[in-house]
Amino acid sequence: MRTRRVAWGAMIFTVAIDGPAAAGKGTISRAVADRFGFRHLDTGLLYRAVGVKGGDPATAARTLLPEDLTGTDLRTLAAGQAASQVAVIPEVRAALTEFQRRFARAEGGAVLDGRDIGTVICPEAEVKIYVTASPEVRAHRRWLEVGGEEAQVLHEVKDRDARDMGRADAPLRPAPDAVLLDTSTMTITEAVGRACALVEAALSARKRAGGHG
Numbered sequence: 328m329r330t331r332r333v334a335w336g337a338m339i340f341t342v343a344i345d346g347p348a349a350a351g352k353g354t355i356s357r358a359v360a361d362r363f364g365f366r367h368l369d370t371g372l373l374y375r376a377v378g379v380k381g382g383d384p385a386t387a388a389r390t391l392l393p394e395d396l397t398g399t400d401l402r403t404l405a406a407g408q409a410a411s412q413v414a415v416i417p418e419v420r421a422a423l424t425e426f427q428r429r430f431a432r433a434e435g436g437a438v439l440d441g442r443d444i445g446t447v448i449c450p451e452a453e454v455k456i457y458v459t460a461s462p463e464v465r466a467h468r469r470w471l472e473v474g475g476e477e478a479q480v481l482h483e484v485k486d487r488d489a490r491d492m493g494r495a496d497a498p499l500r501p502a503p504d505a506v507l508l509d510t511s512t513m514t515i516t517e518a519v520g521r522a523c524a525l526v527e528a529a530l531s532a533r534k535r536a537g538g539h540g
């Protein structure tokens with residue numbers, strides 16, 4: 328895909344990409360950030376790092392360091408489960424909020440992917456996309472990455488969905504103005520193309536309106 332690096336200068340522009348586990352958020356977010364030269368934050372990593380750190384989760388969230396986000400153990404199924412368990416704790420979410428907000432609204436454009444970016448972290452995001460796919464499709468994709476028993480991966484995907492959608496604080500749900508992108512029957516190229524087209528349209532609309540930040 329054509330990469331377009333533009334000096335966005337003082338522009339503040341946020342792309343919020345939310346959705347359940349293994350829907351394709353990470354791949355789409357990285358591709359969008361790369362295409363438009365925006366910074367990217369995988370917010371799930373913050374919760375994963377808190378989940379695997381041990382000790383009191385709220386303290387772990389308040390004292391999180393950049394090096395905590397580089398562990399190779401953060402991508403495992405176990406880390407995903409640990410993340411969704413600490414993510415229900417309001418003190419953990421509150422401790423991680425300010426960093427995410429600053430990242431989203433710093434100059435130069437940002438893509439954040441997570442569960443509550445369009446609803447809680449940055450409701451003013453210029454583009455909001457809710458990426459989803461059926462649980463079976465998502466479990467199959469995750470199983471191709473992590474191996475093991477596919478039925479067990481499906482069980483964990485459904486378990487995490489239920490916890491993320493059912494929690495009281497910042498539950499996973501599409502923002503009212505989010506564009507839904509169901510990737511169940513899409514290729515990665517199609518999904519990335521749709522997301523980039525939405526960003527392109529929002530940037531063009533801003534340019535026509537004469538806004539730049």
Ligand code: C5P
Nearest residue numbers: 348370371372374410411414441442443
């Ligand atoms: O996106 P990822 O699968 O890495 O996220 C791991 C877990 O972290 C999610 O299942 C969810 O419980 C939590 N999370 C969250 N809010 C975010 C990002 C992740 O609650 N913005």
